[in-house]
Amino acid sequence: MIMSEPILEMKNISKRFGSVVALDDVSLTVYPGEIRGLIGENGSGKSTISSIAAGMQKANEGQMIFKNKEWNPESMIDALTGGIGMVVQESGTIAGITVAENIFLAELKLFKNKFGIVDKKKLYEEANKVLQEIGIENVKASDLMGSLDFQERKLVEIAKVMMKKPDILVIDETSTALSHDGRTLMYGLIKRLKSENKSVIFISHDLEEITTVCDTLTVLRDGKLIRTFEKEEFDDDLIRTSMIGRELQGDYYRTDFEATSQEEVALEGKNINYGDKLKNVNISLHKGEIVGIGGLSTCGMHYLGEALFGALELDGGQVITESGKEIKSCHNAVSQKIGYVSKDRDTKSLCLEASIKDNIAIAGMNIFKNNAGMITEKNEKDYVQKQVNDLSIKCSDMNQQVSQLSGGNKQKVVFGKWIGCDSEILILDCPTRGVDIGVKQAMYQLMIKLKKQGKAILMISEELPELLGMSDRVLIMKDGEITQEFNRSKDLSEADVIGYMI
Structure with a gap:
């Protein structure tokens, strides 16, 4: 790849969640026209560093330069307007409203008439154009988000981000939510962005996928940048060993x-x-x-x-x-x-704003109550701590909010909920x-x-x-x-x- 001036520089980025160090002095440089892969174990810091660039959260230390200017977005909307858009790993849409209202969220004033009422016809027409622009044919602007399946909701999210024509598109584990046709659509968008000299940060656990799609590949482990591989250096065994620090x-x-x-x-x-x-x-x-x-x-x-x-x-x-x-x-x-682990874990298997303890304990109260039918704090903690230890859930402690965990550690919490109560x-x-x-x-x-x-x-x-x-x-x-x-x-x-x- 011919290197030009970087489009994004992230310098010495550190991020902590309580006592957990999510990023430790990580520096990352992305160039125009580059498809940069990020790979690593769950909790390695992949989503954290990309979400900082995309305005979802702030770093504790470090500096960002985007298009030769200081970059400190106040929100994801601010970042998207400025040129960096992110498709998050889990749900990034809002249920209870239409596809069109999701796409133009915070911009509905553009469709209000002189009486302050939203012109639904105009709104739907524009939203359908956005969907058609990236090749989504089976979803209509007037559809309620709640009527769509997980894949369709994810495609709407992609359309919403692509509408703003970002200079950098961050794709966080999105392919895992998509069928073959959905993945084909996504890969086509990635190729299109590259041809327009725009950049993609692509996060995936699928080694075959990420080595096929990406030009360069950065490995993170325990919040540290371990190594960046150029295309000619891609080697599955070396990448795996870099990811987990062992064979x-x-x-x-x-x-x-x-x-x-x-x-x-x-x-x-x-x-x-x-x-x-x-x-x-x-x-x-x-x-x-x-x-x-x-x-x-x-x-x-x-x-x-x-x-x-x-x-x-x-x-x-x-x-x-x-x-x-x-x-x-x-x-x-x-x-x-009977225990059930949903594909859509954030909305159907977990209470994100609750703690690890509450999410695991809720299914096992009949197990750890005492002979008088009472739930004691000690019994509850012992019950949950066993699942945290047995499943190696990476957290500051059992009182940490589930929303702060990586995708893999969230999944371990779901497993712990059902295995703990002896399903x-x-x-x-x-x-x-x-x-x-x-x-x-x-x-x-x-x-x-x-x-x-x-x-x-x-x-x-x-x-x-x-x-x-x-x-x-x-x-x-x-x-x-x-x-x-x-x-x-x-x-x-x-x-x-x-x-x-x-």
Whole structure:
């Protein structure tokens, strides 16, 4: 790459959250037309340094220069107006209002008539132009955000940022929320920005993706910049070792190739119907079994996970446990020792403004109450601390707000909530979304351990290697129906499965 004057210089940036050092004297330089990758374990500082550049938060120390001027944005809107826009890892849109109102949030005055009333027709026309400009065809400006799925909401967020034509686009773990078509759209936008001599800061845990997309790659570990690789220096093993400070030890996926389970059926769905999303779905999950469900993002598999947890009001069918108890609500599910990890963890699995302690303890009160039915502070702390220790949740202490954690550590909190209360059935929707390779390995080994303990696990995933590597059975869904089933086999390949998804 021919280096010109830097477009962004971040010098000696430090950031602390209480006693946790998120960034320690990190310096980063980005050039025009560069696609800069940021990679590292969860909590390494990737999102923190990019969010400081994008105005989401302030550094404790350091200096930023953007387009040869001092850069101290007061907010994300201020940064976006100035030329740096960020698509955040989790939800960056607001429910309860339309797509158009999200896109033009804080700018609705542009569409007010002389009476101070927003001209909805004009607003929708302009918002539809924004969506069409980046190739979004299945979302309309008048749609309510709450009616969109996770991927569609993320595409709206991308459109909102791209509308401002930023000089630097920050993409934080966005591809994990997108299907194949969504990723193709995003990669096209990245190429377009590069061709316009604009820059991209691209954060991902997917090593294959980040080495394909990026020109340079910076590795962060424990809040420190470890190394920057140029394109010709990319080497998967070197990058992994730089990320985690060691070589990965032990197995990654399962090493056996035999489908095994106990005879008892732990959970069964019979003729499940939900609008056009689920059509007469029948599914059984045995004790000591990992059942994987795969398909395109819109196939209905995410709705199936919610249905089995009692989170949807079904149009027909029923969900029944081993004891014959019908699951009609989330409360029913939890009382029957069913845990649910949502793909959309920030809104459906966590209370972000609450502490780690409160998020983990809420599902386990029946476990740690004393003989008199009282909850003591000591019992609660001991219960939560065990999960923090067992899952290696990186935090200042259990009273830290969940919103301050990295994506991977948030996911560990969700796991801790359901494992701590000894859930017998776990419904895991994209359980390794947004987590680094080391945490992924730990989660896979935890799933194997739980399977050996006789727990029943339903794993919904958009990652075929994960499905094939972990599942006893793989069910493929398409258009709201289960279209094919595969048993675990050494010879089963991604090519065997893909044809049934499309």
